[in-house]
Amino acid sequence: MIWGECQGSGANPYQVRFALADTGYRCTCPSRKQPCKHVLGLLYLYAGGGSFPTTAPPAFVEEWLANRAKRADAKAARDSLPSVPVDPEAQARRLDKREGRIGLGLEQLQAWMADIVSQGMAHARAQPQSFWMQMAARLVDAQAPGLANRVRAMAAMVLTEENWSERLLGALARLQLLIDAYRRIESLPTPLAAEARSLVGWTQKQEELLARRGISDHWQVIGKRLTSEDTLRVQSTWLRGQKCHRLALVLDFAVGRQAFTSVFTLGQVFAAEAVFFDGVRPYRALLKPSAAAVGVSLHLTGAVDIGGVESELGAALVENPWLERWPVAVGPVTVVGVQDRWLLVDALGRRLPIARSFKHGWSLVALTGGETVDLFGEWDGFDFDPISVCFNSMLYSLAQIDAVTVLARAV
Amino acid sequence: MLGLARHTSAVDELLPDAAVKLPEGSREEGLLRCAAAALLARLAGQRSAVAEAPATARAANIAERVIADSALRLLAHLSAEGPKELIGEWFTRASKSGRVLPPQWIPAVFEMLTAELRGEYASIFGARIHWLADQDARWAIEGLGQECNERNWQTGSVAERVALLKRARATDPDTGRAWLEGTWSADAPEAREAFLQALKIGLSSADEVFLEQALDDKRKSVRLAAADHLSRLPGSAFMQRALERLRPAFEFEPRPAGLLAKFSSRKLRIELPSALDKAALRDGIEIKPPANAKVGERSFWLTQMLSVPPPQEWSRRFECTATELLDAVARSDHAGQVFTALCAACVRHPDGEWIDALCAGWRARAADQASGAVAGIAALLEALPTDERDQHVQAQVKALRNQDLIDLSLQLLTCTGHAWSSATTSLAFEVLLMHIQGSAGPSYLLGPSALESWGRRVDIASAAPAVQRILDKIGTESPFRNAVERLLKLIEFRIDMHKELLA
Numbered sequence: 001m002i003w004g005e006c007q008g009s010g011a012n013p014y015q016v017r018f019a020l021a022d023t024g025y026r027c028t029c030p031s032r033k034q035p036c037k038h039v040l041g042l043l044y045l046y047a048g049g050g051s052f053p054t055t056a057p058p059a060f061v062e063e064w065l066a067n068r069a070k071r072a073d074a075k076a077a078r079d080s081l082p083s084v085p086v087d088p089e090a091q092a093r094r095l096d097k098r099e100g101r102i103g104l105g106l107e108q109l110q111a112w113m114a115d116i117v118s119q120g121m122a123h124a125r126a127q128p129q130s131f132w133m134q135m136a137a138r139l140v141d142a143q144a145p146g147l148a149n150r151v152r153a154m155a156a157m158v159l160t161e162e163n164w165s166e167r168l169l170g171a172l173a174r175l176q177l178l179i180d181a182y183r184r185i186e187s188l189p190t191p192l193a194a195e196a197r198s199l200v201g202w203t204q205k206q207e208e209l210l211a212r213r214g215i216s217d218h219w220q221v222i223g224k225r226l227t228s229e230d231t232l233r234v235q236s237t238w239l240r241g242q243k244c245h246r247l248a249l250v251l252d253f254a255v256g257r258q259a260f261t262s263v264f265t266l267g268q269v270f271a272a273e274a275v276f277f278d279g280v281r282p283y284r285a286l287l288k289p290s291a292a293a294v295g296v297s298l299h300l301t302g303a304v305d306i307g308g309v310e311s312e313l314g315a316a317l318v319e320n321p322w323l324e325r326w327p328v329a330v331g332p333v334t335v336v337g338v339q340d341r342w343l344l345v346d347a348l349g350r351r352l353p354i355a356r357s358f359k360h361g362w363s364l365v366a367l368t369g370g371e372t373v374d375l376f377g378e379w380d381g382f383d384f385d386p387i388s389v390c391f392n393s394m395l396y397s398l399a400q401i402d403a404v405t406v407l408a409r410a411v
Numbered sequence: 412m413l414g415l416a417r418h419t420s421a422v423d424e425l426l427p428d429a430a431v432k433l434p435e436g437s438r439e440e441g442l443l444r445c446a447a448a449a450l451l452a453r454l455a456g457q458r459s460a461v462a463e464a465p466a467t468a469r470a471a472n473i474a475e476r477v478i479a480d481s482a483l484r485l486l487a488h489l490s491a492e493g494p495k496e497l498i499g500e501w502f503t504r505a506s507k508s509g510r511v512l513p514p515q516w517i518p519a520v521f522e523m524l525t526a527e528l529r530g531e532y533a534s535i536f537g538a539r540i541h542w543l544a545d546q547d548a549r550w551a552i553e554g555l556g557q558e559c560n561e562r563n564w565q566t567g568s569v570a571e572r573v574a575l576l577k578r579a580r581a582t583d584p585d586t587g588r589a590w591l592e593g594t595w596s597a598d599a600p601e602a603r604e605a606f607l608q609a610l611k612i613g614l615s616s617a618d619e620v621f622l623e624q625a626l627d628d629k630r631k632s633v634r635l636a637a638a639d640h641l642s643r644l645p646g647s648a649f650m651q652r653a654l655e656r657l658r659p660a661f662e663f664e665p666r667p668a669g670l671l672a673k674f675s676s677r678k679l680r681i682e683l684p685s686a687l688d689k690a691a692l693r694d695g696i697e698i699k700p701p702a703n704a705k706v707g708e709r710s711f712w713l714t715q716m717l718s719v720p721p722p723q724e725w726s727r728r729f730e731c732t733a734t735e736l737l738d739a740v741a742r743s744d745h746a747g748q749v750f751t752a753l754c755a756a757c758v759r760h761p762d763g764e765w766i767d768a769l770c771a772g773w774r775a776r777a778a779d780q781a782s783g784a785v786a787g788i789a790a791l792l793e794a795l796p797t798d799e800r801d802q803h804v805q806a807q808v809k810a811l812r813n814q815d816l817i818d819l820s821l822q823l824l825t826c827t828g829h830a831w832s833s834a835t836t837s838l839a840f841e842v843l844l845m846h847i848q849g850s851a852g853p854s855y856l857l858g859p860s861a862l863e864s865w866g867r868r869v870d871i872a873s874a875a876p877a878v879q880r881i882l883d884k885i886g887t888e889s890p891f892r893n894a895v896e897r898l899l900k901l902i903e904f905r906i907d908m909h910k911e912l913l914a
Binding site: 175315 | 440442444446447450451453454456457460462463464465468469470483484487490492513515516517542547887893
């Protein structure tokens with residue numbers, strides 16, 4: 001237990017308390033940053049070997065300790081109450097209700113899609129954003145958020161891509177296949193059925209998954225991406241098992257200014273047990289809490305050439321026709337700029353266009369200096385979206401440092 | 412694309428060789444299912460064509476040491492949140508350190524700088540920037556890769572040519588001027604103006620003939636630039652003409668005879684010129700004074716004429732010191748105009764003795780013209796080369812302080828433009844402390860912009876302990892505390908930056 005008083009810009013000094021045992025802290029300053037600079041200052045003094053009295057804490061410290069003890073007792077009391085058992089009947093009714101809603105949502109979606117087909121895609125493209133967003137909102141109300149995501153993705157695609165008509169048709173067509181499949185889900189083989197359910201928006205309970213046995217391996221972080229939608233932030237981390245060579249995608253969510261629960265750095269290797277979600281060629285996974293960082297590896301293994309990328313996608317589509325993006329490492333390739341697009345070119349001269357959203361083109365060209373490079377990213381049959389880069393046995397991620405767009409080394 | 416409503420063919424015909432029968436459903440659904448099948452077939456089966464791989468030249472490996480990542484993050488922070496003035500310092504330090512940017516940073520840093528600065532700090536880009544420029548011309552640094560020869564002079568863009576001329580003048584001024592003379596008649600007026608400005612580098616009496624020609628140019632800004640350059644050549648015909656023009660206007664009355672002669676102060680006779688002849692107009696004297704200056708035409712002419720020759724000329728001709736002459740000026744008619752003109756002349760032809768005398772003159776006027784005095788002194792000192800300037804700044808600040816004009820000495824420190832030596836830094840903080848202890852509350856003198864300009868210029872080694880001492884002395888309740896703490900933070904930031912760039 002350490003404490004102190006710090007003179008800030010207010011009239012009275014701020015009272016700072018820090019409990020060493022469980023790293024709890026409190027400071028009376030009005031700063032909204034947690035922990036505030038006064039707590040950190042106190043910690044620095046402590047770490048620097050300053051002498052602190054350990055007995056006879058002043059009144060404000062005693063008060064705080066007393067309050068904390070009270071709160072801890074109350075929490076323990078709550079936790080020890082027997083949990084309410086899940087009523088199977090009520091649960092079944094809830095599930096039925098949801099299926100009913102989804103069914104209605106599917107009908108609305110079907111009608112909306114038929115409308116687009118009969119009036120023409122050019123007409124759909126001319127519609128305002130609300131045309132797409134309202135359908136997405138209806139799907140969210142129908143408890144089918146996965147379908148809502150697909151509709152929102154279509155909205156973005158018609159405005160940004162050159163080959164939007166091809167892509168839109170493809171997206172609508174595959175959505176149709178998904179609807180068809182969902183309607184006769186009982187007749188699908190189990191993995192496909194699980195995939196269809198998860199694509200529509202059914203989630204699997206994490207506790208139930210974590211109870212299963214997973215694959216224990218050394219998992220290397222080969223890619224990391226942060227996306228945000230309104231206030232929901234999503235951290236996508238791709239890991240590759242060094243022995244099993246399987247790819248795993250771990251998703252973490254945070255709302256607003258919360259921190260993510262797991263922290264991954266590009267290149268880190270974890271000894272962990274990965275449990276995969278149900279589905280086809282499942283690659284969304286969870287790492288069990290026993291995961292421990294065991295080192296760093298800055299190589300990218302398993303890179304295939306462009307022919308390999310295409311055949312991998314082909315094979316994957318055979319098993320899961322609704323697959324939209326395939327994660328793959330491609331290399332060795334050179335980065336070439338043609339007019340305003342970037343291309344990856346392999347040794348046989350085959351070309352893979354890079355997604356338009358990639359802004360680090362020149363940084364990558366300057367880095368590689370014409371030499372070959374390996375990239376890890378997602379291939380959707382139209383273009384390649386890079387997530388991380390491996391050059392000269394060093395991993396780089398696409399970063400935005402303040403306002404500067406640059407490839408950052410994974411140290 | 413156009414919609415199924417306008418088509419009447421049966422959907423079945425779209426995929427005649429589909430092996431699977433399509434499920435029941437509307438035409439729209441059927442179309443989508445066919446499309447799905449077609450798309451999947453294409454995606455699964457597509458294979459890019461094997462072709463000739465384009466040959467890309469490989470860049471050379473980077474041999475030099477690379478600037479540390481932490482220093483680069485500092486630069487990114489500076490460019491996003493500032494303080495922006497420190498960016499220039501970052502680049503100066505970085506280019507002096509002999510290190511280069513890590514290659515992936517080159518495009519981003521290139522775009523942070525203007526074209527001129529890219530040339531100035533070119534060393535931090537290393538050789539890789541030339542390879543990049545070969546890939547795409549947008550990465551070319553103007554005038555850098557080019558050889559400094561006449562062919563490039565004749566065939567480049569205006570900006571490139573200005574850069575080449577500057578480089579040529581720095582090493583071989585006569586050749587530079589010869590190039591300019593070669594293309595002078597063919598160049599556009601804007602280009603001529605820019606080139607003439609560049610002639611300032613390596614200016615010498617050898618350029619006189621060319622500059623006299625330029626005095627006849629059609630474009631006014633070219634004529635003005637030529638006149639300005641000529642006025643800095645004391646031995647030129649231009650200067651002779653200027654002195655001749657002033658002969659009747661600026662003269663001491665003849666010494667009265669007799670023993671008392673030494674003790675009576677001589678009177679300066681100043682006569683306003685009655686008319687401007689063609690030569691005067693050609694030499695750049697303007698007829699009409701600017702609208703807001705409340706001076707008559709003739710005294711405006713006198714001021715312009717008097718600001719051309721070096722003031723040392725007068726102390727030589729009249730065999731007196733600068734101080735004596737200025738005393739006489741103060742007692743004569745048109746004292747104010749003449750003083751201003753002599754200041755302008757001294758800025759053109761810096762001279763230690765005259766600067767001291769003129770600054771004393773400003774200090775004497777400081778009572779009624781406080782801000783003008785500081786500006787006047789600062790202008791005089793700016794004309795000096797940096798090493799001499801520091802000494803003079805110290806002297807003037809001390810003088811102002813001894814006259815109890817603390818505010819003015821602070822102002823002077825704030826508006827000087829060079830990096831301070833450690834002696835100047837210590838003096839500055841002494842004066843600051845006097846100001847803080849003497850004044851009632853925070854003033855504009857310690858506003859954010861003033862502090863930033865101090866923070867940029869102090870000698871960081873001696874500044875940090877000096878500021879710390881001030882903080883200790885003024886105590887925690889002082890209203891100045893925030894401002895001084897900000898200054899300390901700025902200084903510490905610079906110290907960190909220096910450490911990172913050399914780490």
